[in-house]
Amino acid sequence: MGLFSAITAKIKGGLAKTREVFVSGLKSLLLGRKLDEATIAEIRRRLIEADVGVKTTDRFVAHIQEQFRAGRIDKGDQVLEYLKGELRSMWPPEDRELRFAPAGEKPTVILVTGVNGAGKTTSISKLAKLLQSRGNKVMLGACDTFRAGAVRQLEIWGERLGIDVVKGQQGGDPAAVAFDACQAAKSRGVDVLILDTAGRLQTQDPLMRQLTKIRSVVSKQIPGGPHEVLIVLDATAGQNALRQAEEFDRAIAGASGNQPKPADALGVTGIFLAKLDGTAKGGIVVAIKEATKIPVKFIGVGETPDDVQPFEPEKFVDALFEE
Amino acid sequence: MLDRLTDSFNGLFRKLSGNATLTEKNVRDAIDEVKTNLLDADVHLDVVNAFTAAVLQDALGKDVTKSLKPGEEMIGIVHARLVQFLGGTPDQADPRAALQSTADQTIMKVSPGPTIIMMCGLQGSGKTTTCGKLAALLKKRGRSVMLAAADLQRPAAVEQLHTVANQVEKDFPGGSQVHFYGEPDKVAEYGKAVGIAVQVCQRALAAARAKGVDVLILDTAGRLHVNDELMGELTQVKRLLNPHHIFLVVDAMTGQDALNSAKSFHEKLDIDGVILTKFDSDTRGGAAMSVKHVTGAPIKFVGVGEKLDALEDFHPTRFAGRILGMGDVVALVEKAQEQVNEDEAKKLEEKLAKGELTMDDFLSQLKMLRRMGPLKQLFSLLPGVGSMLKDVQIEDKQLDKVEAMIGSMNKAERKKPDIIDNSRRKRIASGAGVEQNDVGQMVKQFGLVSKLSKGMAGMSAAQKSAAARELGSGGMGGMIPGLKGLPGFGSKGSSFSASPKAKFKKRKK
Ligand SMILES: Nc1nc2c(ncn2[C@@H]2O[C@H](COP(=O)(O)OP(=O)(O)O)[C@@H](O)[C@H]2O)c(=O)[nH]1
Ligand SMILES: [Mg+2]
Numbered sequence: 001m002g003l004f005s006a007i008t009a010k011i012k013g014g015l016a017k018t019r020e021v022f023v024s025g026l027k028s029l030l031l032g033r034k035l036d037e038a039t040i041a042e043i044r045r046r047l048i049e050a051d052v053g054v055k056t057t058d059r060f061v062a063h064i065q066e067q068f069r070a071g072r073i074d075k076g077d078q079v080l081e082y083l084k085g086e087l088r089s090m091w092p093p094e095d096r097e098l099r100f101a102p103a104g105e106k107p108t109v110i111l112v113t114g115v116n117g118a119g120k121t122t123s124i125s126k127l128a129k130l131l132q133s134r135g136n137k138v139m140l141g142a143c144d145t146f147r148a149g150a151v152r153q154l155e156i157w158g159e160r161l162g163i164d165v166v167k168g169q170q171g172g173d174p175a176a177v178a179f180d181a182c183q184a185a186k187s188r189g190v191d192v193l194i195l196d197t198a199g200r201l202q203t204q205d206p207l208m209r210q211l212t213k214i215r216s217v218v219s220k221q222i223p224g225g226p227h228e229v230l231i232v233l234d235a236t237a238g239q240n241a242l243r244q245a246e247e248f249d250r251a252i253a254g255a256s257g258n259q260p261k262p263a264d265a266l267g268v269t270g271i272f273l274a275k276l277d278g279t280a281k282g283g284i285v286v287a288i289k290e291a292t293k294i295p296v297k298f299i300g301v302g303e304t305p306d307d308v309q310p311f312e313p314e315k316f317v318d319a320l321f322e323e
Numbered sequence: 324m325l326d327r328l329t330d331s332f333n334g335l336f337r338k339l340s341g342n343a344t345l346t347e348k349n350v351r352d353a354i355d356e357v358k359t360n361l362l363d364a365d366v367h368l369d370v371v372n373a374f375t376a377a378v379l380q381d382a383l384g385k386d387v388t389k390s391l392k393p394g395e396e397m398i399g400i401v402h403a404r405l406v407q408f409l410g411g412t413p414d415q416a417d418p419r420a421a422l423q424s425t426a427d428q429t430i431m432k433v434s435p436g437p438t439i440i441m442m443c444g445l446q447g448s449g450k451t452t453t454c455g456k457l458a459a460l461l462k463k464r465g466r467s468v469m470l471a472a473a474d475l476q477r478p479a480a481v482e483q484l485h486t487v488a489n490q491v492e493k494d495f496p497g498g499s500q501v502h503f504y505g506e507p508d509k510v511a512e513y514g515k516a517v518g519i520a521v522q523v524c525q526r527a528l529a530a531a532r533a534k535g536v537d538v539l540i541l542d543t544a545g546r547l548h549v550n551d552e553l554m555g556e557l558t559q560v561k562r563l564l565n566p567h568h569i570f571l572v573v574d575a576m577t578g579q580d581a582l583n584s585a586k587s588f589h590e591k592l593d594i595d596g597v598i599l600t601k602f603d604s605d606t607r608g609g610a611a612m613s614v615k616h617v618t619g620a621p622i623k624f625v626g627v628g629e630k631l632d633a634l635e636d637f638h639p640t641r642f643a644g645r646i647l648g649m650g651d652v653v654a655l656v657e658k659a660q661e662q663v664n665e666d667e668a669k670k671l672e673e674k675l676a677k678g679e680l681t682m683d684d685f686l687s688q689l690k691m692l693r694r695m696g697p698l699k700q701l702f703s704l705l706p707g708v709g710s711m712l713k714d715v716q717i718e719d720k721q722l723d724k725v726e727a728m729i730g731s732m733n734k735a736e737r738k739k740p741d742i743i744d745n746s747r748r749k750r751i752a753s754g755a756g757v758e759q760n761d762v763g764q765m766v767k768q769f770g771l772v773s774k775l776s777k778g779m780a781g782m783s784a785a786q787k788s789a790a791a792r793e794l795g796s797g798g799m800g801g802m803i804p805g806l807k808g809l810p811g812f813g814s815k816g817s818s819f820s821a822s823p824k825a826k827f828k829k830r831k832k
Contacts, residue, residue, distance in 0.1 A: 045368065051578035054362045116601065116629075117447025117574065122477075148490075149483030156478035160512075201604040234447060238365035238578025240606050275446065278547040280580035303446070303476070304513045 029321055030076030035068055043079065043321075050283035050320045051238055056290055060086065080317070087286070087313040095295040096311050099227045099269060100192075107139075107185040108192045109218050109225035112272070113211060113248050114232035116199030119274030121150065123232050123300050124194050125157035126308035127272075132161065136191040141181030142167040143174040143214060144198040154196050161305060164188070174198065175213045182221035195226070202247030211251045215266070230297070231268045235275045235282035245271070245288045267294075273311065274300035281320050328608050328646045331360030332401055339387065340394025347388060354379050365609030367582045370408065370616045377404050402643055410615035410622060411639025429596070429623050429636075430461065430538065431567055437469070437531045437539040439564055443557055443592065444572035445584060446545030449600035451480065453572050453626055454542045455487035456634035462497035466537040471527035472505035473560070474544035475516035481505045484542050491631055499537070504530050517552055520544065521559045528564055541566070548587035557592055569594045570623065573614065575606040582610065582617040589618045596623035599637075603627045603697075608646060628696070680773040682737035686729045693722060727755035728762055740766045 029042065040061060047057040060083065067073045073082075101108040110127065114120045121144070128138045140158055142165055144150035151167050158165035166184050168177035178195055185193040197214065200207035218225045231248050233241050245268065253265035261267055273282045276299045285296050296311040338353045339345065354375050361371045381400045387393045406412070431438055440457070442450045451474070458468040470488040474480035488503035504527040509519050524541050531539040541560065546553035561569065571594045573585055588594060597614050602625045614622050622637040671688075674680055729737065731754030736743055743751070743766050745759075752759040 048362060048368055049579045051365075051580070054359050115576070115604070117449055119447055147483070148486035149479035149481075152482050153477070153479035201601065203603065203605050234574070234577075236445065236574070236577045236581045236584070238576060238581075238609060239363055240365065240576040240604065241578075243605055244576075275547075278445070278580070279549060279583060280578065284578065302513075 030080050033076040035074050035076055035079065037068075039076065040065055040068065046321055047283065050281035052283035052320070053239055053242070053287040056287045080321075083320075084314050084317045087317050090286070090289050091295050091311070091313045096270075096297050098297065101222075101224055101227050105224065106192075107182075107190045107222065107225075108227045109182070109185075109222055110192065110194045110228040110230060111197070111215065111218065111226040111252075112194060112230050112232060113197050113252070113268070114199060115201055115234075115244055116147075118199065118232040118234045118237075119272075119300055120144075120199065120232045121153050121157070121196055122303060123230075123272045123274050123298070123308070124154070124196050125161065125305040126300060127298070128157070128163055128194055129161055129305040130308055131192050132163065137189065138163050139181065139185050139188065139190040139193045140165045141177055141185075141193060141195040143177045143181075143195050145170055145172045145174050145177060146198040150196075150198065157305070164190075174210060175217045178214045178217045179221060182218060182225075186222070202244050202251075208247065208251040209256065211248070212254045212256075215252050216254070219266075226266075228270060229266065229268050230270050230272045231294070232272045232274050232300075233282070233285070233288075234280075235273055235278065236280040237282075237284055239284060239287070241284040242288050242291060245292050245294055249292055249294065268292075270295055270297035272296075272298045272300065276319075277301040277307070282316075283320060328361070328364050328366075328612070331357050331364070332647055334360075335401070336394045336397050339397050340392070345388040345393050347383060350382050350387060351379065354382070361609070361612075364607035364612075365576075365578050367579055367609070367613035367617050370613040373616060374404060374408055374612075377407075398647065402647055405612070405643035405646060406639050408612055408616055409639035409642055411643075429568075430457075432466075432537070433567060435532075437528075437536050438568070439528065439539050439541070439566040440568045440570060441541045441543065441557070441560060441564070441566040442570050442572060443543050443588060443594075444545060445547065445574075445581065446477075448545065448572045448574045449626060450474075450545065450572045451483050451487060451542055452629070452631070453570075453598055453600060453624075453634070454484065454540050455491055455631045456626060457540055457624075458488065458491045458501050459495045459497075459631045460634055461538050462491060462495055462499050462501055465497060465499050467499035467501070467535075468538045468540060469502040469504055469527065469531045469534065469536045471524065471531075471539060471541050472503070473520045473524050473527070473541050475506075475510045475520050475523065476513060476544040478510075480542075480544070481507045481510060487631070495631060502531075502534060502536060514552075516544075517556055518559075520556055521563065524560050524564055548584040548591070554591055561592060568596075571597050571620070573597050573599055573610060575599045575602045575608070575610050575625070576604055577610050582613050585614065585620075586618045589620050594618075594620050596621050598622070598624045598626065598634075600626040603633070611642065612646075633696075678773055680769075682729050682732060682740055682769065685769060685772075686726065686737075689722060689725060724755065724757055724761065725765060728752075728757060728765055731755045740769055 044061045142151045142154045166181040249267035250261045253261045253267040301307045390396045472481040472484040492501040
């Protein structure tokens with residue numbers, strides 16, 4: 001626990017501000033209020049507006065309604081406690097920790113994936129800075145050889161943070177860059193290698209297969225790697241993000257066509273939920289957790305490398321009800 | 324794409340046509356069920372409520388319960404309301420009007436130039452790529468463009484736009500020039516470039532005037548609608564440059580909140596319209612159905628791929644048709660028109676009439692078809708086909724096989740496929756990495772097609788389609804494994820015995 005307790009003071013300041021807003025939003029709806037059918041309907045509306053999805057929302061709401069009608073709960077506070085409890089047990093702390101290579105077997109490899117514009121490259125700069133501040137030697141691999149300016153974007157972050165970036169040719173084979181990056185990371189004694197990839201839509205079969213290839217190149221170079229495969233999701237994403245998580249998970253695991261994901265294959269290991277600093281709530285991660293077991297590990301709350309926080313279910317629930 | 328919406332409406336229609344005695348309660352229940360599906364498709368909550376209420380009102384008003392064909396009546400009602408929610412009026416239904424590209428109306432011509440377009444939107448919505456797509460569209464229409472990089476914030480954004488501008492200039496059709504304007508030295512770290520972007524825009528306008536370009540497109544940094552400082556930057560650009568058009572770029576995969584932010588952009592900037600991006604994903608189309616109602620601004624274009632020519636006009640009526648599984652034949656014709664060169668088409672027709680079709684002609688037709696987009700996307704535009712294709716995997720890969728087979732034929736074989744005997748077949752098969760049987764089938768199908776086309780020259784359209792039906796497997800589709808069994812693409816009586824997909828799998832092992 002407390003893996004990232006060393007969050008910078010700046011973020012703490014920012015957080016305090018947002019928390020006030022959360023609480024005031026909540027207060028008006030639930031805290032200290034008597035529960036009634038109208039409030040329950042309002043809870044449903046807020047959950048749906050937060051992109052939690054109808055199925056999951058209705059499961060929560062049905063339970064609340066049942067408890068309320070049976071006379072077991074009658075206060076808004078109790079609803080809040082119930083929801084917090086549900087979500088807390090959904091994401092136990094150990095689920096939210098980054099996975100590292102066993103001692104003596106460095107480097108740890110983190111493969112970062114997601115659809116176009118989700119926030120992959122920016123989120124990588126955040127992870128890099130976080131890991132660096134904890135004393136790790138970090139290296140970046142620019143496997144987005146497709147989008148114009150993508151390599152340069154990562155390089156600029158590397159320069160600003162003083163981190164080496166391994167790159168290949170624009171338009172070249174991303175798996176080859178992954179190979180070079182793994183080699184370089186081993187020979188330079190790097191602790192953590194983070195690989196950036198091109199954005200792709202889960203419907204683009206050939207590109208999804210390319211992801212499988214990158215994964216297996218890494219596995220061959222670094223036994224046990226990639227140790228962490230993150231999918232970056234945009235907090236504004238709707239129900240489609242569930243499909244994104246499922247399809248990226250299958251691609252990483254090497255399932256092709258309509259095959260299900262092989263049971264014990266490595267898939268996506270965590271979500272980096274970006275752009276939570278806007279008004280979008282990212283509620284879809286609840287449905288994703290239910291359907292795929294993929295936990296949220298970090299949240300992005302701005303555009304600079306400092307704007308990252310570990311994911312905390314309690315705060316997330318608070319934010320769901322923020323107006 | 325749009326499956327979920329299509330399914331949910333089809334379910335509604337089926338339910339209503341199946342009921343022996345239809346009661347008001349039946350209708351209410353059926354419409355209630357649609358609600359859940361719409362929410363699942365990311366239709367905005369307010370829109371779900373407004374839409375279903377409107378449909379219910381129409382249904383009860385027209386008294387569908389008394390109608391002889393309540394299912395069909397309901398289709399009419401839902402279609403009309405969809406068109407309205409998508410921002411259209413019923414009189415836009417004329418397909419000929421729809422065939423005309425709206426690009427020229429959408430992007431006005433002004434004198435003196437340039438027409439100024441400001442792009443804006445949330446981070447990562449696809450602004451820069453869309454700038455390139457608009458430039459490609461305008462270039463095709465003979466209008467010169469300058470792309471100006473006003474995103475000084477995201478690292479390498481200026482370079483990205485520069486590359487995109489070069490690509491359009493170099494690789495895309497059209498006579499006019501595409502320029503780039505950027506000041507890479509003004510790029511600053513987050514929050515430090517605010518205000519400078521405004522000046523860059525002003526200098527870009529001066530440069531555009533000096534060069535006499537027709538259209539200036541400003542690519543601005545992504546921003547949150549709640550960031551007052553950055554929103555202020557956009558209002559300043561608006562005040563100082565007075566853009567003729569402001570387009571908001573919205574990701575089609577967005578959920579409930581993005582529409583609130585779109586609304587906020589509209590309130591602050593009075594946008595002309597929305598461009599929906601990433602529509603080639605399996606988005607269920609909720610954003611498309613909600614934009615107009617929530618923000619008040621219409622959708623103008625949709626982006627359907629990463630390539631810079633993957634931008635389509637948005638027509639509410641046609642789009643409603645797609646949602647209801649009625650297809651969008653007009654879009655298909657449009658795509659074909661873009662690829663076909665009149666002269667070539669004429670020549671081909673003459674060849675067809677004389678029965679002189681060669682494998683080379685077929686190959687170039689195939690290539691043209693592929694330039695129109697992924698097959699599944701094309702087929703989904705055919706009426707009634709979209710829903711059938713939901714679980715079918717159409718792999719463009721299978722067309723690679725056909726191309727490979729023709730590729731390993733020599734000149735003589737391409738001209739007269741009749742000469743392909745056993746030994747030639749063997750050589751072609753091994754050259755293309757397929758089985759001899761595949762080559763045989765393809766040549767046979769080709770023979771049928773060319774015979775058919777010879778016979779069809781001079782027939783009326785009705786006769787043609789009757790002949791095609793009679794021929795069954797003889798359509799071009801029959802030549803392409805994986806397309807069999809689709810209407811118009813070869814029928815069940817095809818000479819392929821095993822399912823082509825199964826065969827393909829076997830071979831891979
Ligand atoms: N407000 C905000 N913007 C973000 C966040 N993460 C990324 N972005 C922005 O989203 C845009 C796309 O990010 P990028 O990292 O290039 O996405 P990629 O295409 O997935 O690599 C950029 O403008 C980023 O600054 C975040 O947490 N909050
Ligand atoms: Mg990137």
